Amino acid sequence: MDKETSILILGAGTFGLSTAYHLAKAGYVNITVLEKSPTFPPELSAGNDLNKIIRAEYEDPFYAELALEAMAAWKSPLFAPYYHETGYLLCNSAAAPEKSKNSLLKSLESIRRRPAFQGKITPITSREDIRKVAPAFTGPMQWKGYFNSFAGYAHAADAMTAVYSACIALGVTVQIDSAVWTLNYSGDICTGATTAGGKQYDAAVTVLALGASLGSVLPEIKRQVVAKGSPVAHIQLTAAEAASLRGIPVTYARDLGFFFEPDPRTHLLKICPSMAGYTNYYYGGTSLSGLSLPPDDSAFIPARDEAMVRRLLRETLPALADRPLVGRRFCWCADTADSEYVIDLVPGKKGLVVVTGDSAHAFKMLPTVGGWVKDVVEKGRQDSARWRWKEGSDAAGADISWRVGKTTDFKEVEAEMRRDPEVVKAKL
Numbered sequence: 001m002d003k004e005t006s007i008l009i010l011g012a013g014t015f016g017l018s019t020a021y022h023l024a025k026a027g028y029v030n031i032t033v034l035e036k037s038p039t040f041p042p043e044l045s046a047g048n049d050l051n052k053i054i055r056a057e058y059e060d061p062f063y064a065e066l067a068l069e070a071m072a073a074w075k076s077p078l079f080a081p082y083y084h085e086t087g088y089l090l091c092n093s094a095a096a097p098e099k100s101k102n103s104l105l106k107s108l109e110s111i112r113r114r115p116a117f118q119g120k121i122t123p124i125t126s127r128e129d130i131r132k133v134a135p136a137f138t139g140p141m142q143w144k145g146y147f148n149s150f151a152g153y154a155h156a157a158d159a160m161t162a163v164y165s166a167c168i169a170l171g172v173t174v175q176i177d178s179a180v181w182t183l184n185y186s187g188d189i190c191t192g193a194t195t196a197g198g199k200q201y202d203a204a205v206t207v208l209a210l211g212a213s214l215g216s217v218l219p220e221i222k223r224q225v226v227a228k229g230s231p232v233a234h235i236q237l238t239a240a241e242a243a244s245l246r247g248i249p250v251t252y253a254r255d256l257g258f259f260f261e262p263d264p265r266t267h268l269l270k271i272c273p274s275m276a277g278y279t280n281y282y283y284g285g286t287s288l289s290g291l292s293l294p295p296d297d298s299a300f301i302p303a304r305d306e307a308m309v310r311r312l313l314r315e316t317l318p319a320l321a322d323r324p325l326v327g328r329r330f331c332w333c334a335d336t337a338d339s340e341y342v343i344d345l346v347p348g349k350k351g352l353v354v355v356t357g358d359s360a361h362a363f364k365m366l367p368t369v370g371g372w373v374k375d376v377v378e379k380g381r382q383d384s385a386r387w388r389w390k391e392g393s394d395a396a397g398a399d400i401s402w403r404v405g406k407t408t409d410f411k412e413v414e415a416e417m418r419r420d421p422e423v424v425k426a427k428l
């Protein structure tokens with residue numbers, strides 16, 4: 001492909017930014033990225049977060065291999081300042097369902113024999129084992145699982161800003177506050193996109209990287225991807241409290257939820273409940289990102305998820321279990337039925353590539369995913385069957401093996417969204 005080919009990337013989240021970076025690094029000089037959010041890092045991006053887990057264990061060894069490649073890239077100069085190898089405590093509580101236990105075993109199996117993990121994995125069978133790797137934890141923790149010292153977390157928003165700056169330095173144009181409204185075609189050739197403000201962008205190649213909002217611009221995707229939201233909450237610690245938790249591992253009780261070392265700058269401790277995700281069929285047959293939903297759902301998490309967060313804290317850090325939750329929000333991802341990404345040309349269209357189906361496990365691939373998109377853009381085809389367009393596949397009712405619990409629709413928590421105090425009280 002001619003390095004001057006005009007390339008339009010829609011969405012400056014994890015996939016879009018990484019794509020821009022890899023294409024620009026390969027010498028492409030005519031790249032424009034359109035992003036709906038008015039600021040950067042994009043407030044609507046699932047990647048714009050305090051921190052994300054970076055680990056290689058997967059139920060599927062194929063992704064374990066990819067995650068290992070990504071982890072090597074997290075140690076390269078651009079990404080290393082944002083990667084913190086605190087280790088990863090992966091367990092199940094005594095009450096965990098079989099599904100959760102099986103998922104943990106499969107994950108362990110994907111890394112156990114690999115050379116990179118020799119001497120890095122310690123079985124966890126008691127509270128004392130946990131206190132050896134996390135002495136600050138004082139809760140009862142009747143958990144079983146393992147501690148993996150070759151894993152940690154990334155400061156997600158800062159890493160995105162670093163990639164953004166690298167893109168700008170390489171000559172990429174990033175237009176924020178530019179919501180894509182429609183794709184433009186000449187026959188079956190995609191010629192670019194038009195924003196909600198009516199501005200038309202022409203390009204020879206258009207890459208769709210719209211995360212959980214993809215279906216609003218590309219209805220052809222149908223239920224291959226289903227937007228699912230997961231609640232996120234934080235606890236505001238004092239500087240002294242944050243210091244006392246410095247260096248704790250990323251802690252994930254598969255059936256309860258996970259939390260991270262507190263942020264050194266803000267002293268916020270991020271915590272997410274374990275759950276199967278909320279769909280949002282508010283707009284009809286397609287589940288889309290609900291961030292723009294009225295009323296102010298960004299400051300809301302359902303009572304049952306709050307209860308789960310508090311259970312996780314009671315098990316580990318009981319002194320924090322009744323603290324107010326701050327920075328409550330929903331984070332939206334695009335699930336596929338088999339948790340595989342889709343990186344392919346849109347069938348029946350020329351010059352239109354889609355990168356989607358992150359299935360809530362793709363931030364760790366920020367350093368590498370754009371390289372896979374670049375290959376598809378350059379070859380004009382997807383060689384891996386795993387990542388092809390999955391015509392007819394329906395992620396809506398799929399039972400995702402690693403997700404614990406049942407997918408619920410936002411409608412079921414609508415009354416809480418309206419902050420009906422009686423409903424919330426009854427559920428807590």
Ligand SMILES: Cc1cc2nc3c(=O)[nH]c(=O)nc-3n(C[C@H](O)[C@H](O)[C@H](O)COP(=O)(O)OP(=O)(O)OC[C@H]3O[C@@H](n4cnc5c(N)ncnc54)[C@H](O)[C@@H]3O)c2cc1C
Pocket residue numbers: 010011012013014015016034035036037042043044045046047048051052053054178179180181209210211212213217229230231232272331332333334355356357358359360361362363364365
């Ligand atoms: C609670 C939670 C925890 C997670 N934890 C982890 C973790 O620990 N480790 C991990 O690896 N992954 C994690 N993930 C998953 C990870 O965040 C996602 O897989 C990844 O960010 C998806 O990238 P994306 O580019 O597809 O979507 P996004 O990053 O959401 O990017 C999509 C972009 O498109 C923009 N956009 C939308 N509509 C338009 C439009 N019309 N015009 C222009 N722009 C538009 C959005 O504003 C956004 O910036 C987590 C996700 C959630 C929800």
